[in-house]
Amino acid sequence: MKPRIAVLGCGYWGSNHIRTLKSLGALSAVSDANRARAEGFASEHDCRVVDPDDLFEDDEIDAIVLALPPQFHAEYSIRAVQAGKHVLVEKPVALNVADAERAVQAAKDAGRLYMVGHVLRFHPAFEKLKALIDANELGEVRYIHSHRLGLGKFHTENDALWDLAPHDLSMILAITGTAPVEVRGEGAALLDHLSDFAHLHMRFANGLRSHLFASRLNPYRERRLTVVGNKAMAVFDDVEPWERKLAVYRHAVWRDSGQWAFTANEPTYVSVEEGMPLTRELEHFLECVQNGSEPRTSGEEAIEVLRILTAGTVTHD
Template identity: 75%
Template sequence: MAPRIAVLGCGYWGSNHIRTLKSLGALYGVSDQNSDRAAGFAAEQGVEHIEVEKLFTHPDVDGIVMALPPQFHAQTAIRAVSHGKDVLVEKPIALTVPDAEAAVKAAHDNGRMFMVGHVLRFHPAFEKLLELVRAGDLGKVRYIHSHRLGLGKFHTENDALWDLAPHDLSMILAITGTEPLEVRGEGAAVLDHLSDFAHLHLSFPDNVRGHLFASRLNPYRERRLAVVGTKAMAVFDDMETWDKKLAVYKHSIWQDNGQWASTTEEPTYVKVEQGMPLTRELQSFIESIQTRVQPKTDGEEAIRVLRILTAGTVAHNKSE
């Protein structure tokens, strides 16, 4: 039997959770401070409309998906787990590391599942890329860079770094298996007081480097992650069609009489199983509720990502 899950927050991303959970047979109810909006979604999906104040103590709700403005995530998650609810919290799970740590600790103390919405960790192309890395097919990873660019969306609380970068940081941390030793960041506010683009430079143990570029003020969309290894390079390009989302380049680089030389090869496209990342993410949440096994995007991972965002923000502020 599927667990009974409610969605708290009926905005753009919350509505995606609502429809996907319904398709998985796990949507029990919806809730939002805007009662009319929640009632509309409830009627549309044929589920219960639950007032926010009644949600946390509702006896028939097993888990809650939270898609709120990030400043409310931590306190709301603490309230939910304290009442015995498992939670999936959209990114970022908090605006400060102490708040995030308090929410994750509350879940642990109450024996509840805590999952974060780093949805691209569930993308079939990224899962295949990670498989290649762990199998050694790329050799030793030396450099990782990601670009997440586009026009909008603009938020009143989140700048480009905090809104866009968590997805890529989650993927980079999964590839490296460790946290960076150093974070350098820079960005700029073009429209108002919030940065509209951000660069992060990451230094990992064993001289592995990473670079992230996020922008919400760009004339074209780009969703690309590249991994450079000693044997091959791989590119996960989410703007490509399914048959070309994951490419492996077996370029050759060598020294000849003290000079570097190289040859380039055409990419080999790796077959990737098609599947919607959000569906797979929510299936993972359902399985965690059922099995009591922590998901791969758990609270500890969310804290690691938040540490990098915080360090990048500090570095950016110092550079201004």
């Protein structure tokens, strides 16, 4: 039997989890502080409504997806694992490192699965990019930069960095396999005291550098991750159609008579299997719950993402 999953939080992203879990045959219940909202989803997807306070002791639920405002994630994930439920927690998993550490430790103590919703780790184009890097197709990775820009959404608790950057930080950490030794942040607040633009500069022990730019006040959408190696460069551009989402540039750069010379080559577009990242993420979660295996996006990774966000946060009066 498939694990029986409940979704706590029926907002924008919670509704995506609800629809996807229903399509996978694993949706057992929905829950929200706004019961009328939960009842609407329950009626649409033919499942039960459970009040939040009753959810954790419900014997018909094996695991809970937490898609709440981030200030509630740590508290509810601790309640869930202590009640014997596995959890998938949306990003950010907490608003500070200490709360995230408490939640991850609580899951370990309870022997429950704690997975984080870093959904782009399950994007087929990123998976193919990671395979190219692991196969040394790009050579030694020297530089990574990511741009995640667009208009909205605006949150009262999260600035642009905390809302948008976790996706890219998760991918960057997956590529580097280690945490940065230095983080520097810059931000600009135009609407209120929360940054609407954010830059992160990271340095790693092996000399690799990385730069991240996030904005929620940009006139156009950009979803691009660029990896520069000493043999080739690759770009994962999620705004492009599937046949152009992953491009490899085999430019050549060399020294000639003391001067730098280069040859710019046209990109090679890598074939990528089409697939919805959220579906693949939830399939992975179900598999981990069934098999007791370690999730690809673990609590330890989420803690490291929060450490970077904290180090790069710029406060505004």
